[in-house]
Amino acid sequence: MENAKNLDEIKANILLMLDSKKYISARDEMLQLNEADVADVIDEASDELGIEMAIILFRMLPKDEAAEVFSRLSTDDQLDIINGITDKEIQFIIDEMDFDDMIDVLEELPANIVDKILEKSTKEERKLINTFLNYPEDSAGSLMTPDYITLQKNWDVGQALAHIKTEGMDSETVYTCYVKDWGRKLLGIVSLRSLVTQDSDVPVADLMVEDIVYVNVYDDQEKVSEAFTKYGFLAIPVVDNEKRLVGIITVDDILRVVEEEVTEDIERMGGVMGNDDREYLDTGVFRQVRNRFPWLILLMFSAMVTGLVISKFELLLKDIASLTMYMPLLMGTGGNSGSQASTLIIRGLAVGEIEPKDAPKVLWKELRISLLLGVCLSGINLLKILFLDREPLLVGITVCVTQIIVVLLAKCLGGMLPLFAKKIGIDPALMAAPFISTLTDTFSCLIYFSLASAVFRIS
């Protein structure tokens, strides 16, 4: 049995043994681990002891485990290992790998390596692999596997179980089986649970569920993961445009998709572009710069607009210098208020709770929230300006009225912009903190100084 603490010890131990060339002991330790953990150990070995050591470890694996471990390695390690082992070993790994894992691996490898691998497959396999590789990345097609169990509608439970017994080990899952008509259209699904709890003479047709939720082969993986979350399925069928069954997607691949999709959303919300699936530590400095530069330069230009606003009020600021002092407060409150609202709406859109048609509800809610918050915040602020800063009442009123307006505008913009983005087909995650706070900076200054010039010209 394993738990997290033991696991880390075992892994560290294996690396130590390797380093002191105790290969046999390292191997014995390693074979106790789950494939996912073996992949971790090999990744760490290649980081800390060099790729030669990682290859030695990899070659110590029993052949059937090697394919499973290989599919879980980082792309860099996969490349290094392919270059370090013999063609025969490569062929064996490819033969043993689950179809969907193989497609995942091939999608990430450079074209010359893919060609090298494809050379070793039969013509039929090559055709199938090429079809799958042609589905857009992040589509249902790129996630699915063609290895599923097909049952005949006129079979009984006994026949179905006999079929599963012979085919079961080569199929991605045996827990959901599929019934098709002669035109390869899906008629229904049969769960293994229903089969094993029935007598063997019950007709499969009686157990078949016909109310089927499916996805199209070109659907985005986000739609697929939404279906899994909503319905709690173990597998979902994938159909082509003619509604023919072309593959299935299983839930174990979906958890990784969810992680990927969420990471992409969060990174966009934090102002990082680039949709490569690489992890932070694996992404080079130049790639990081390339992913971060677009937002920074865009936001710098919009900050210049705010600068322009300020320069128009230079005389006012020379006159009443204390006004400058409250700029960070107003800009900060605006930015933070707006990003609170936009974060909630972006997330609501992502989980499917909120839709663009809810705009009036969102607006009405944000209006009330922002009024309450604005009045509370500016009340506290007014006391501070009058009694701590000892500024004139007119300065206090100008700042606080601006603050209320800024919170109101920021929350409403923060609530509406993601909905608008969704409506016109832009990723709402782009309407997050960096964008909202830069936008509110500009209008905070504009409102602030306009109000101030009006007030102080009158007074």
Added chain:
Amino acid sequence: MENAKNLDEIKANILLMLDSKKYISARDEMLQLNEADVADVIDEASDELGIEMAIILFRMLPKDEAAEVFSRLSTDDQLDIINGITDKEIQFIIDEMDFDDMIDVLEELPANIVDKILEKSTKEERKLINTFLNYPEDSAGSLMTPDYITLQKNWDVGQALAHIKTEGMDSETVYTCYVKDWGRKLLGIVSLRSLVTQDSDVPVADLMVEDIVYVNVYDDQEKVSEAFTKYGFLAIPVVDNEKRLVGIITVDDILRVVEEEVTEDIERMGGVMGNDDREYLDTGVFRQVRNRFPWLILLMFSAMVTGLVISKFELLLKDIASLTMYMPLLMGTGGNSGSQASTLIIRGLAVGEIEPKDAPKVLWKELRISLLLGVCLSGINLLKILFLDREPLLVGITVCVTQIIVVLLAKCLGGMLPLFAKKIGIDPALMAAPFISTLTDTFSCLIYFSLASAVFRIS
């Protein structure tokens, strides 16, 4: 068969039929839908046509489907329905519900309703329910179910399958079965796939996998979902402190956990506190204000510090008014640069890619990235200041040197603070955009004006 478009039409259709009192047609339409979609329809009916209509719809469901639908309704609707149906109907729903779903439901309902429901259970059931309700919310214990299949080690495949045939319908899953010793300690797991692909005289012991990954009943649900993502399991065993098997968690419940955990993280990153699982549209205005106020007031106070810094340099700003114009640019670049770095690190920590011990690697990477970005951005900025704004070279140099320092500091702080938070046991998600940008505001102003006073006193 269903796809998203059809589904929306069917749902709208059912509401229309209800509204025009065509109950029978509405019922027939509804029965075609998956339970998750029926729950959606009832939620929408209660929003748009009133709770009475929702109760009518709910009562039209066949009894076995009612329990499944009930567990998927919002807490508000569950309460309304419990208050609107008879005690007998309540009892039926509770009897039919999966154990883990029932615990989920009971956890959210008010104590008096829970008592009302518990009155209707047998003494044994009540004891079991109370044990489960006592596990901390968001722990493995609160997610697990005691309804799993136990096999005996000395059985053969035929005996195991016969046992599954009788017990299978009452178990949460039949796809993973468990073998325990006499002390209820877990010996191993057996997959149904391995059973149905073997001859009936093969001993269960031969198929049993002993290398078991498990979680403790008090582990946080985040740890549970990490295990599922890493290993791709369909179910994971839950043990108590004496390593005795007390329940299992199935993957269908994990997708919802992941959604919840991610939502909490994203909301914290966006400056919204409060860890209720309510959705945006279901959260009242006052609750929203309460969730958002803490950050805003905290950030307002820290913005006041920035104001203080500015007030110290009032004379300088009166002298060289154009300096004010570049404040938004510097504060904006700092905030955005910092939040890019912190977003990536917070996410890396959340998915387990980065650990506090990686701090030196992160720092070294952010240093290089920020230098590159800082030089590029300020280069463009310098051209703009000299040739568009036609400001003196000294102003340009002051702004641009400040910009480089600000980007550098912001990125390093953005990279380090989440690691530090993790290290001392604070949620790293709190070190996101709102916090970082307020912090960088202060030091941007301080660096900017200090540098400016030095430069312009010399010149």
